[in-house]
Structures are given as C-alpha cells and as structure tokens.
Amino acid sequence: MKTADQILVKQINKSIVLNFIRKKGQISRADIAKKTGLNRSTVSALVDELISDGLIVEKGIGTSKGGRKPVILAINKEAGNIIGVDLGVNYILVVLVNLLGEIIRERRVNISAQNSVEKNIEMLLGLIQEVLKNAPVALKGLLGIGIGVPGIVNYEKGLVLMAPNLRWVNVGLKDIVEERFKVPVFIDNEANAGAIGEKWFGLGKKATNFVYVSAGIGVGTGIIINNELYRGSSGLAGEMGHMTIDMNGKACSCENLGCWEEYASEKALFRYLKEQSGSCGGNSKIDLKKIDEMTVFDVVDTAKAGDPLAVSAFRWVGKHLGVGVANIVNTFNPDLVVIGNTISMAKDIIIEEITKEVQQRSFISRYSKVTIAPSQLNMHACAMGAVSLVMSKVFATPEV
Numbered sequence: 001m002k003t004a005d006q007i008l009v010k011q012i013n014k015s016i017v018l019n020f021i022r023k024k025g026q027i028s029r030a031d032i033a034k035k036t037g038l039n040r041s042t043v044s045a046l047v048d049e050l051i052s053d054g055l056i057v058e059k060g061i062g063t064s065k066g067g068r069k070p071v072i073l074a075i076n077k078e079a080g081n082i083i084g085v086d087l088g089v090n091y092i093l094v095v096l097v098n099l100l101g102e103i104i105r106e107r108r109v110n111i112s113a114q115n116s117v118e119k120n121i122e123m124l125l126g127l128i129q130e131v132l133k134n135a136p137v138a139l140k141g142l143l144g145i146g147i148g149v150p151g152i153v154n155y156e157k158g159l160v161l162m163a164p165n166l167r168w169v170n171v172g173l174k175d176i177v178e179e180r181f182k183v184p185v186f187i188d189n190e191a192n193a194g195a196i197g198e199k200w201f202g203l204g205k206k207a208t209n210f211v212y213v214s215a216g217i218g219v220g221t222g223i224i225i226n227n228e229l230y231r232g233s234s235g236l237a238g239e240m241g242h243m244t245i246d247m248n249g250k251a252c253s254c255e256n257l258g259c260w261e262e263y264a265s266e267k268a269l270f271r272y273l274k275e276q277s278g279s280c281g282g283n284s285k286i287d288l289k290k291i292d293e294m295t296v297f298d299v300v301d302t303a304k305a306g307d308p309l310a311v312s313a314f315r316w317v318g319k320h321l322g323v324g325v326a327n328i329v330n331t332f333n334p335d336l337v338v339i340g341n342t343i344s345m346a347k348d349i350i351i352e353e354i355t356k357e358v359q360q361r362s363f364i365s366r367y368s369k370v371t372i373a374p375s376q377l378n379m380h381a382c383a384m385g386a387v388s389l390v391m392s393k394v395f396a397t398p399e400v
C-alpha cells in the first residue's frame with residue numbers, strides 16, 4: 001500500500017515526464033531522464049504507464065548517439081478533446097482542439113449585450129453543442145471546457161462577478177455549463193486567458209516574465225511572473241485597462257475618470273473617427289454618417305488600404321497604448337509585451353507607435369531589452385488560453 005506522499009510524488013513525477021514530452025514534442029526515455037534528473041527506471045515505469053493510459057505514443061526510432069537506437073515518444077494527440085470559448089462583448093468564438101492544441105474546428109457567432117443574460121448563455125451553450133456534434137472521437141472524450149470572459153471572475157467558484165460591457169453580474173457560469181455538458185469547466189478573465197494562451201501556444205513560450213495586453217472593446221492585461229499567471233490577493237489582478245492616465249479625462253464604465261482603456265481600445269478608435277471625421281480634407285473614404293455601421297475589422301481594412309483618417313486613428317490609439325505599455329515596462333521589467341485582440345490587427349501601425357512611446361517614456365527600456373510584439377495567435381489568444389485552463393489541469397494531474 002502506498003502512502004499519500006508516495007502517491008503525490010508519483011503524480012508530480014508523472015506530470016513532469018508528461019509535460020516534458022509536450023514541451024519537447026518528441027523525445028526519448030534516456031533524454032527525459034537526463035534532462036529532468038529523474039532516474040532511468042523511474043522514467044521508464046512512468047512512460048509505460050502513460051502509454052497504457054493512452055496519453056503518449058511511441059513514434060518510431062531516433063538516431064543513436066552510440067549504443068541502441070532510442071524509441072521516440074510523443075503526446076497522443078487523439079487522447080482527448082478540449083473546448084475553448086472566447087466570450088466576447090459582441091461575439092462568441094468556440095474552438096475544439098486535440099491534446100496538442102491543434103484546432104479541429106471552430107464556430108463564431110455575433111451576440112448583443114442588449115440580449116438578456118439567459119439568451120446569451122443559451123447561445124453559448126448552443127454553439128458548444130454545435131461544435132461537439134459529430135466531432136472526431138477521442139480516446140478519453142471531451143476532457144473539459146475553458147471559457148474566457150470579458151469581466152472580473154471568481155476563478156475558484158467559476159463565477160462571473162461583473163462583466164460591465166456585457167451587463168453580467170454574479171453569473172454562475174461554471175455550474176451552468178457543467179450541468180449541461182457533464183465535464184469540468186474553468187472560467188477566467190479574457191486577458192488572463194489570453195496570457196495563459198500565449199504562454200502555452202504563442203510568443204510567451206520562451207518568455208519568463210511577460211504581460212499580455214488585450215486591446216479590444218476595452219483593455220485588459222494578463223501578467224505572467226516567473227512563468228505563472230499573477231492573480232493578486234482576490235484573483236482580480238491585471239485590470240490595468242483601468243489605470244488612470246488622465247486625472248480629469250474621459251468617464252469610464254468603471255466610474256473612474258481617464259482610464260487607459262478610454263484611450264487605447266475600440267471605443268477610443270471610434271470616438272477618434274467621429275471627432276476627426278472631415279479633418280482629412282475629403283481624402284478619407286470614411287463617412288461620418290456610416291461610422292456606427294462600421295466594425296473594427298472594416299476600420300482595419302480601410303487603414304490597410306491607406307485611408308488617412310483610419311491610419312491616423314490607429315496611430316492615435318497606438319500612441320495611447322504605448323503610454324500604458326511604458327508604465328507596464330517600468331513596473332514589471334518584462335522580457336516581452338504581447339499586444340492582442342482586435343486593435344492588434346493593425347499591427348504594422350500600432351507596434352511602431354507603442355515602441356516609440358516606450359522608448360521615450362520608459363527609462364527601464366534603456367537598461368533592459370523588452371520585445372513588443374503582436375500576438376501570433378491573432379484572434380485566438382483568448383480561446384486558446386481557455387483551452388490551456390483545461391490543459392494545465394490535465395497535464396498537472398495525470399491519473400496515478
């Protein structure tokens with residue numbers, strides 16, 4: 001009979017081996033032992049168990065460094081499926097991925113914050129159902145559902161405390177989704193999810209300390225310190241979109257004045273377009289009367305076509321993003337700042353503006369190299385982060 005401590009040690013070691021294979025892609029038993037410091041017989045026993053659990057597979061023979069040729073191990077991507085949901089303010093994106101995080105299918109629908117909470121939840125459940133219908137069968141089926149939400153959440157309880165742009169207050173989303181699909185459900189703030197998504201699948205893989213800035217309808221940030229998401233004492237850290245950058249500035253939905261997101265988000269972009277419409281001497285194709293019908297995607301396309309008003313709107317937003325990023329660089333001394341969500345689609349304009357502001361305003365950036373880059377996950381950072389909420393549990397606690 002094993003003691004509780006022995007079981008825990010075994011689970012930790014099994015998780016180390018499993019994660020090592022995931023990170024390396026393909027690796028032999030001997031290399032796992034060498035690089036993790038676990039002894040060879042322990043690694044061999046754990047690998048055998050992981051193979052019989054169906055979580056890893058033998059992928060053929062590698063090249064010999066003298067002696068017997070090693071057997072190469074890899075994650076069995078068909079071991080299980082995971083659902084990731086990006087609940088936006090005006091859309092829902094659902095992705096179904098395999099155990100390697102490869103997207104098998106995805107669906108997106110537009111929603112309205114004017115809808116009742118019940119109606120938007122029903123749409124979310126319906127979209128998950130649709131994605132799961134006729135999904136490829138995985139060995140262990142659906143392992144869980146992760147959801148990124150545009151608001152503050154109680155991560156432990158899976159409760160959406162407040163999503164101001166969606167008008168949600170105290171919604172027990174985890175319980176509702178678990179009740180319907182009978183699998184574990186994890187809920188987090190969308191920028192936290194984006195940061196974890198970057199850590200697992202994006203530029204953050206190689207960074208130890210970085211900040212993910214989600215610049216969409218609002219601005220949120222996810223902070224990774226020493227490879228872990230920083231949640232703060234009540235789990236509400238990262239609301240840097242609401243740091244004051246103008247003491248007497250624009251009124252924000254959080255009831256403060258002059259919050260960063262009022263100057264660095266889609267809200268700011270459209271306000272600028274309305275205020276500056278007509279300022280380009282008739283050279284812009286953007287019609288003041290039709291601005292309300294435009295989506296941010298339309299403005300990105302218009303800017304890419306060289307429209308002077310659309311370009312100057314993104315320059316203005318980029319400059320203000322840069323002011324906040326300079327504060328972030330001075331505060332956290334990160335290796336990397338990733339800019340994601342819709343505003344990052346105009347990356348050619350905004351990254352240049354942000355970099356300029358950071359160079360001018362952040363003295364830390366003169367002493368420590370910081371990379372400022374657009375998300376390579378594009379509009380999938382939040383959904384893939386939601387996937388990672390589930391994956392991190394699967395990989396941290398394999399059955400023993």
Ligand SMILES: [Zn+2]
Pocket residue numbers: 241242252253254255256259
């Ligand atoms: Zn605010």
